[in-house]
Amino acid sequence: MKIRTVITLILLSLCSTSFSQVDINNKIMLAQSFEQAGDFEKAASLYEEIYARQPQNYQIFESLNRVYIQSKKYAYSVKLIESKLKINPKDVNLYGMLGTTYYMMGDEQKAFEIWEDGINILPDNHMHYRIIANYAVQRRAFDKAIEYYKRGKVISQNPEMYAYDLANIYAITMRFREAAEEYCYILNIQPTQLSNVESRILSFTNKPGALLEVIDAVENWKNADNISFDYLLSTLYIEAKNYNKAYSIYSKIVERQQNKGLELYKYAQLIFNEGEYQLAAKVYEDIYKKYPESSYVSSSKLGYAKSLEAILDLEAMRSDAKWKPYYEPFTFDAAKVYEVIQSYEELIKQYPNSEIAYESYLRIGKVFFYKLNKLADASKYLNRLLAEASLSRFTIDASWELGKICLIEGNLDKAISNFERIINNGRATEENRNNARFQLARINLFEGNFQQAKERLNNIISNLKDNTANDAIELSLLLNTGSHDSSNLMKFSQAEFLIEQRKFAEASQYFRNISSDPNAFILHHVSKIREAETELAMNHIDKSIEILNNITAEAEKNIYADKALYLLGRIYQYGLKNYTKAIQSYEALLARFPNSVYQDDSRDAIIELRNKLS
Amino acid sequence: MRYLNKLFKLILITILPFYLIIPQSKILIYMDLNQTDHLKAYGVTFHALTNGAKADWLLNYRGGSFMIDYSDNVAVECRVEGVAFETITSSQAAEIYSFVQNEDNNMDVIRLEKAPKIAVYVPPGFQPWDDAVTLALEYAKVPYDKIWNDEILRGDLSKYDWLHLHHEDFTGQYGKFYASFANAQWYIDQQINYENNAKKNGFKKVSEMMKAVSITIKNFIAQGGFLFAMCSATDSYDISLAAIDVDICAEMYDGDAADPKPQDKLDFSSSLAFQNFKLENNPYVYEYSDIDIQPVEIGNFENDYFTLFDFSAKYDPVPTMLTQDHANVIKGFMGQTTMFRRELIKPSVINLAERQGTNQVKYIHGNFGRGTFTFYGGHDPEDYQHAVGDPPTDLALYKNSPGYRLILNNILFPAATKKKQKT
Incomplete structure (x- = not known):
């Protein structure tokens, strides 16, 4: 009986406890x-009620404190945490929470005192600094957090953990130099952290002023025994586009790493793509001279030759007369050009029957063509490419260049076969093919075969998205309107052919003849402007201006009057550098031809010239 | 000799009156559908005013045209900027004036005298969004100064006639982007930037600084300034004024909890344009209040058009100026604040444009003290849904944007000579 009674009481007690817990859980959820x-x-x-019954429940304690803070009952929060602190006086988190409450109340001084008390429970425990610093960070009291992290770093056995914290907080608060100092500190202790440090630093170097501050800090930390600093600095110099400094560091890295120029080759490619050709040439040269056994020698030699060629192109671009509709080829320094050719020749010798050799043939051909105007030499190399490597990807370009050379030489049949080779080449793009078709149409024009020219042009025009379509439309219009005057059209096509052959004086004469024929209708207008353009090509600027002024005077009677005014503006702008007169020409164009296609360009030119004058 | 004297007098009597009485020829920058670049037309007129010319705004005449005394400089500028114009004789000009001022026509002439000094409120550094007004001013080449809290708090607003606010949040909640962008670098930078700025200006919290900024701007309007706000600057500014005495910012925005019952403590008498709105207290919801119309209420974007109200040019010149356009039904565009709920707009405020048949108001205008405020909902009139990080709109592709025109109406409106009201 007694046993039964005891069991019943136990069961009742358990039930009561269970029901009580269910009740608490429900209240928590509520x-x-x-x-x-x-x-x-x-x-x-509700939390107060539950907390009174379960004062040891930390979750309820936190919830109650959170609700006090949400309802701005800071005094209640303080009282709650202090009561908890009496029970657990060594709980650093309670100090963190109490300090937080004071901070939110606006009593920052008291908050700092409480946090300090929290740290002082065990001042040799570096984790306390970190915990309290986290509370400070949550309150965005960054200066205080930095102070705690610094103190923790001093006593910690793992100072780089604090250095990361500090660097992060410095970066957030835009104290970039100090952030960089901390990352350098890490790199100094642990060079293997390079990639981590580098990615973190690069995340803020795009902010105003950050990059220079970081570079300065890293330069000060640079350590001859720690190659990670060299890697980091070279990356930063590249970011700052200080390629020479980056190069000197890369050279040292390569010497120490003995990786046969890999780093340098990557660097050379990077600066070549950035357009730093002089330095790229130097770096490529360094690779194949200093590391003749390197697997990058062939690529470096090709890179070197391309860099030299690009330097020449850059010079030409700076002084070129490309603002003119037609112009004589630019005169290059022959010695420099032959240096480029020599570089490519060596590649052909060293790597025969390779894509490097085929590309070198093409490059030499183009150099002879465009930089020395030696058409026979150019043809020789280009033909050699076609003969030796008919399947090479460079044959399309070679055929194109050969076609252009044949046009200049007046060999239309050969030109046709070269352009047709492009059309039939399986690797040619649609753009390649349409370019070739357009050239074939022009050849038809030169030959006087206007009907076939029109048919070819119509094929191109059927796809208006093609880049050649505009040129095709223009030529097609000329053919259609000029077809009623076939004798003048014939003369005109011959003059155009002469322009192609750079025989500007003869072309000019032809155009003069057509323009003096009052019955030439539209060809009369075109020929007049062409005459001015060919005179300009021969640098007969006064003559050109005179013709253009005549066209301009014809006003609406000449459909190219707006173009003439535009060209006058270009002559004054680029040829004579008389910006005031250039502006006047452009302004006259805007005033007299409000629907001209040259309106936008003229407006841009006026704004640019006004800026120059001011 | 006597004969010569007589002749001289005769010439003087014949010619002089022409110079004294008959004005010189004019440049008419028409603003109807024939205009080639509506936006730059404002810039040309603005520059003419800056250079001392007088211009007339012909309200409702050919889309709200501008008439400027002829000068070669103005003509050249029109041509260089691609602005279509006509050179008209003085008698043609007189005819136009007479036509416009005829009582039978809902048109009027407003004399523009002095180009206003323009300030645009913009935080320093990178912004992950663009400002339609800045884009329009840059495109039209209208000069302006960028100012921020430092300038406003030290009283620099007195140097300006016109102030523009765009996407900034005057409630101190950083645009309520927390839920989506709390970890984005631009958001982190922005918060630090504002916090540092608040500290520099002697405020413990950003929200407190923003309240001070809002009050200073309100004083600027009261003293005769012109405020033009777009997108979220509209409602966030007005909310900040109504919430001057209450903390509406949650902990992640200002470091402490928001007032538990902020709604009850709003003072709608302090706000300029809106009343009785309900705050969105959830800090994770990307919305300040119920002022803004939600995308779901707009429905299919293809049907999102707003209509400009037609005002009497002679009796209501100000709203007429603000609604000058070559189209009166305009494609809508969204923003953090897209449109305003009509029932929450104060009765004293004028609706300039709305979605017809709905309670969705796009463009409003009101007076406060000696100045005025104009609010235009949406972010970019030519980019329906301009997302954070999207590239800026190239206005060269939208030279005739009717939505952008409404912005530029606002910069010329302060240049107008105040007329006596007819009623």
């Missing part, structure tokens, strides 16, 4: 619901 709904008063009341 309190959470009130909290989420923003009814902090009801939530606080």
Whole structure:
């Protein structure tokens, strides 16, 4: 009987406890619901009730404190945390929370004192600094957090952990130099952290002033025994586009790493793509001279030759007369050009029957063509490429260049076969093919075969998205309108052919003849402007201006009057550098031809010239 | 000799009156559908005013045209900027004036006298969004100064006639981007930037500084300034004024909790344009209040057009100026604040444009003290949904944008000579 009674009592007690726990759980859920709904008063009341029954429940304690803070009952929060502190006086988190409450109350001084007390429970425990610093960070008291991290770093056995914290907080607060100092500190202790440090630093170097501050800091930390600093600095110099400094560092890295120029080759490619050709040439040269056994020698030699060629192109671009509709080929320094050719020749010798050799043939051909105007030499190399490597990807370009050379030489049949080779080449793009078709149409024009020219042009025009379509339309219009005057059209096509052959004086004469024929209708207008353009090609600027002024005077009677004014503006702008007169020409164009296609360009030119004058 | 004297007098009597009475020829920058670049037309007129010329705004005449005394400089500028114009004789000009001022026509002439000094409120550094007004001013080549909290708090607003606010959040909640962008670098930088700025200006919290900024701007309007706000600067500015005495910022925005019952403490008498709105208290929801119209209420974007109201040019010149356009039904565009709920707009505020048949108002205008405020909902009139990080709109592709024109109406409106009201 006694046993039965005892068991019954135990069961009843267990049930009661269980029911009590269910009740608490329900109340917790209810309190959470009130909290989420923003009814902090009801939530606080429930949490208080539960906390009174389960004062050891840390989760409820935190929830109650949170609700007090949400409802701005800071005094309650303080009282709650202090009561907890009496029970757990060594709980550093409670100090963090108490300090937080004071901070939110606006009593920063008291908050700092409480946080300091928290640290002083165990001043030799570096983790306390980190915990309290986290509370400070949450309050965005960054200066205080930095102070705690610094103190923690001093006593910690793992100072780089604090250095990361510090660097992160410095970067957030835009103290970039100090952030860089911390990252350098890490790199100094652990060079293997390079990639991590580098990516973190690069995440903020795009901010105003950051890059220079970081470079300065890293330069000061540079350590001859620690190659990670060299890697980091070279990356930073590249970011700052200080390629020479980056190069000197890369050279040292390569010497120390003995990786046969890999780093240098990557660097050379990078600066070549950035347009730093002089330096790229130097770096490529360094690779194949200093590391003749390197697997990058062939690529470096090709890179070197391309860099030299690009330097020449850059010179030509700076002084070129490309503003003119037609112009004589630019005169290059022959010695420099032959240096480029020599570089490519060596590649052909060293790597025969390779894509490097085929590319070198093409490059030499183009150099002879465009830089020395030696058409026979150019043809020799280009033909050699076609003969030796008919399947090479460079044959399309070679055929194109050969076609252009044949046009200049007046060998239309050969020109046709070269352009047709492009059309039939399986590797040619549609753009390649349409370019070739357009050239064939022009050849038809030169030959006087206007009907076939029109048919070819119509094929191109059927795809208006093609880049050649505009040129095709223009030529097609000329053919259609000029077809009623076939004798003048014939003369005109011959003059155009002469322009192609750079025989500007003869072309000019032809155009003069056509323009003096009042019955030439539209060809009369075109020929006049062409005459001015060919005179300009021969640098007969006064003559050109005179013709253009005549066209301009014809006003609406000449459909190219707006173009003439535009060209006058270009002559004054680029040829004579008389910006005032250039502006006048452009302004006259805007005033007299409001629907001209040259309006936008003229406006841009006026704005540019006004800026120059001011 | 006597004969010569007589002749001289005769010439003087014959010619002089022409110079004294008959004005010189004029440049008419028409603003109807024939205009080639509506946006730059404002810039040309603005520059003419800057250079001392007088211009007339012909309200409702050919899309709200501008008439400027002829000068070679103005003509050249029109041509260089691609602005279509006509050179008209003085008698043609007189005819136009007479036509415009005829009582039978809903048109009027407004004399523009002095180019206003323009300030645009913009935080320093990178912004992950663009400002339609800045884009329009840059495109039209209208000069302006960038100012921020430092300038406003030290009283620099008195140097300006016109102030523009765009996407900034005057409630101190950083645009309520927290839920989506709390970890984005630009958001982190922005918060630090504002916090440092608040500290520099002697405020413990950004929200407190923003309240001070809002009050200073309100004083600027009261003293005769012109405020033009777009996108979220409209409602966030007005909310900040209504919430001057209450903390509406959650912990992640200002470091402490928001007032548990902020709604009850709003003072709608302090706000300029809106009243009785309900705050969105959830800090994770990308919305300040119920002022803004939600995308779901707009529905299919293809049907999103707003209509400009027609005002009497002679009796209501100000709203007429603000609504000058070559189109009166304009494609809508979204923003953090897209449109305003009509029932929450104060009765004293004028609706300039709305989606017909709905309670969605796009463009409003009101007076406060000696100045005025104009709010235009949406972010970019030529980019329906301009997302954070999207590239800026190239206005060279939208030279005739009617939506952008409404912005530029606002910069010339302060140049107008105040007329006596007819009623």
